[in-house]
Amino acid sequence: MSLVPVDGSAGELRASSGWALMASELSVLFRRRRTWAMLLALAAVPVLIAVAVRLSPSEVPPGRGPPFLDRVTQNGLFVAVTALVVSVPLFLPLTIGVVAGDTISGEAGLGTLRYLLVAPAGRVRLLIVKYVGTAAFCLAATLSVVTSGLVIGAALFPVGPVTLLSGDTIEAGESVVRSFLVAGYIMVSLLGLSAIGLFISTLTDVPVGAMAATIVLSVVSQVLNALPQLEWLHPWLFSHYWLGFADLLRQPVSWDSFGDNALLQAGYLAVFGSLAYGRFLTRDILS
Template sequence: MSSKTLSSSTASRKSVGWRFLGSELSVLFRRRRTWALLAALAAIPVLIAVAVKLSSGPPRGRGPAFLDQVSQNGLFVAVVATIVAIPLFLPLTVGVVAGDTVAGEASTGTLRYLLMSPVARGRLLAVKYAGAVVFCLAATFTVGSVGTLMGALLFPVGPVTTLSGTTIDVTESLVRIALVCLYVTLSLLGLCAVGLFMSTLTDVPVGAMAATVVASVVSQVVGQLPQLEWIHPWLLTHYWLGFADLLRDPVVWDSFAANAVLQAGYIVVFGALAYGRFSTKDVLA
C-alpha cells in the first residue's frame, strides 16, 4: 500500500470548525457544576422576592437600590437581584468558569488530546473564551429571568416609572431588563479574558479561579479608594454598576459605549497575554 493512498483519506478538506464550539458548549452545560452555579445565581432573586414578600412594610432607605419598589412592582426583583449579584456572585461564578478554561483541561489531561486532535492553540483559546462568554450570558439572564418570574409570581406587575420620571409599559420594561442583562454580560467580558489568561498560567484550575475572583475584588476595592481616583477609569469594574442610564427614558447609551471600549481593551490585552503564554507553553500535564 502506498503512502499516497493512505494519507489521502484524511487531511484532505478542512471544516470551519463550529462543531468544536458546539462541543465545548455541550460539555460546559452537561457539567453538573455549571448548573449548580446557575442555580446559586437563581437563588438570589428567589431569596430577595421571598424576603420582601414575608417582611412587613417596605424597608425604605436601606438595602440595595430599588428594593423599596419591589413590593409595588414585581419587575424590580430582576433589577435588585442583578445589583446584588454584580459585586461578588457573578464574578465568582464567572471566575470559576473562566479560570477553568485551560487549567481544567490540563488537570483532566484532556488538553493534550484536544491539541493533538488537532486544535491549534489560538483556536482553542478562542473557543474556550467563547464558551465562557456564553456562560456569562446564561448567568446574567438567569438572574434577570428568574427575577422577573419571581416578581410576577409574588407581586403585582405594571408599568414602570423610569429614572427620568416617565412611565414605560410592561413590554418595554422587559426589554430594559434584557438590556441590563446584556450590559452586565458586557461588563464581565474583561473578567473572562483575565480568567482565560490566569488559566494558561497553571495546571491547577482552583488557583486560576481564585486569582480571577481576587482580580475582580481588588479592582472593586481600588475603585472605592478616592486616593487612587486617577486609576479608576481604567479599572475592570469601573462601569459595573453603571447601568442606570438604561433605565432612563429615552435610553442613554454613553456608559454602555464607554464600558464596551473598556472591556474591549481588557479583552485585547489579556487575550494577547493568554495567547503569548499559551502558544509557546510546553503542555506537560
C-alpha cells in the same frame, strides 16, 4: 476526527473541526453539574429577595437596603433589577471566575489538554473556543438572574407600568425589554474579567488557583474603584462601569456608559487575549 478525508481540503477540515470543537465545548460546559449548580444559585438570588420582601411584615423604607428594593412591593418587575444590583459585585464575578479560571488549567489538571491538542484544532482555536464558552456562560448567568427575577416578581407582586430613574413611566412590556438590555450590558461587562481568567488559566495547571486569582482580581478592582484617592485609575479598572447599567433605566436611555464599557472590555480582551496567546503558544504542554 482521526480520519483525514482524501478529497477534503485541509482548510475545510480545520473549519469543520473548529465548529465541532465549539459544539463539544459548549455541550460539555452546559452539561456539567457544576455549571447548573452555579446557574441555579444565581437564579436563587432574586427568589430569596422576593420571598424575603413578601414575607416581611413592614414596608421597606426608601433609601434602605440595596437600591430599588423599596420599589419591589409596588412593582414586581423591580425584583430582577434589584437582584442584578446585588449579584454584580460578587456572585456573578464569582461564577465567571470559576468558569474562566477552569478553561485551560482545568483540562491540564485533568490531563486532557494533551488530547485536545492532538486533534488538528490548534492551540489558537482552543483558546478561542474556550473564551467563547466562557462568554456564553456570562450570558447564561445574567439571563438566569433576570429571567428568574422577572418570573418570581410577577408571581409574588403586582406588575404594572414601571417608574424609571428619571421619574418617567414606561409600560410593563417595555420594562421587560429594558431588563434584557441590562442583562446584555452586564454580560458585556464580564467579558474583560473572562479574558483575565483565561490568561491566568494558561499560567497554571491548578484550576483552583486560577479561579481564586480571577475572583480576587475582581474584588481588588472593585476595592480600588471605591478609593477616591485613586480617581485617575478608575476609568481603567474593568469593574468601573459594572453598575453603569442604570443608564439604560433612564428616560431617554443614555448609551454613553454602554459604549465606554464596551470599549474598555474590548481593551481588556485585546490585552489579556494576546497575553494568553503568547503564554499558551509558547508553553510546553506536559499534561
